Amino acid sequence: MNPLGLYLPGTTPVHRAPAAVKLLLMLALGVASVFLDRAWEVAAVLLAVVVGYAVARIPFRTAVAQVRPLLWVVGFAAIVHVFLDGWTRAFVVVGVVVALVMLAGLVTLTTRTDAMADAVVGLLRPLRHVGVDTERIGLVLALGIRCVPVVVGLAEEVRDAQRARGLTASPRAFAVPLVVRSLRHADALGEALLARGVED
């Protein structure tokens, strides 16, 4: 199972599509989302994203896992909009958010991180003329994706340690060790990058 939006190998047309195209599509939907205000438009976008998952042969559980972290926020937004603006507006707002998150999930599930980093570097190339280090932006993107399972793993360790010591759920007792461990990991990662040829 791959619940974290990390690459799932495959040979489907979605996997084979150039990373730059997928990123531009995501960007286009992001921009277009501002102008989507009819239920049928949002329904069409959601359907297209679901078809994308089907074509990419992403398991159902993995697809659902992409939006599960949003459930509370989306649920709250839906309730507020139902009371303030009615069902149609609630569907439009929630549908756009779900479609965007699912599309982002589909892109990361079907695109190698290095291909994505290369695409970002390529798309941002014009910014080199104004002094932007595009390689560094690509690296930051790759490291961001790599750090998702690391931070999840650290959070599980902290939770296990709390349980083992009989502590009840306390946000402070959870957050402090998690932040400390994450910062330690960041230090170690910086050292590893230097050792592997990424100079500062």
Next chain:
Amino acid sequence: MAVIEMAGVGHRYPGSDRQVLADVSVRLTEQRVGVIGANGSGKSTFARLLNGLVLPVDGNVRVDDLDTRRDGKAVRRRVGFCFTDPDAQIVMPTVAEDIGFGLRRRGLSREQISQRVRAALASYGLEGHADHPAHLLSGGQKQLLALAAVMVTEPQVLVMDEPTTLLDLRNARMIGRVVAALPQQVVLVTHHLDLLEDFDRVLVFDEGRLVLDAVPEEAVAYYRKLMS
């Protein structure tokens, strides 16, 4: 073999008065050099000095006449480094991507990178794991991945800081066998003393000082006595 030289090296970490290494002078030309000592004896700092991850406060460190302070980048191209915790060293999400990571800044074509990555996957028994998420590998496989990712860049020297400490006995022995077969010069910091049996030379550290520089049998016997 590369020539590694330390002259009058001392080190203190910023914000601390504690001397973690003091007056270390040594010249390493052997193919297999072991480093042993208690926790906090300065051996990990010694290892990090060899490729410029840590710069000396006193004295200087040279690799083939390249100074780690002045020529850090060139030194790191010659001296690869393996950390104790492979999770800290793996910087890309999948196995093949991580092996290819160190090659991306070397002016190689995509095909050349892919060819070298395939060869490294085969050499380290990771062929079936190319697209596997790196964080889901076993401890031994993660350390193999870390080793493959360093070796694919073809360093002349490999420095390993306790690469078997987090592994069970079987995986520790497997890593030991892989390291023994490497043609490179290896500097191995370890608590697994049996890995050092065939080494050419072993350095013993105690409280920041190099207290013995001898053949493995003598060095291990001295270290055991020191710890008793």
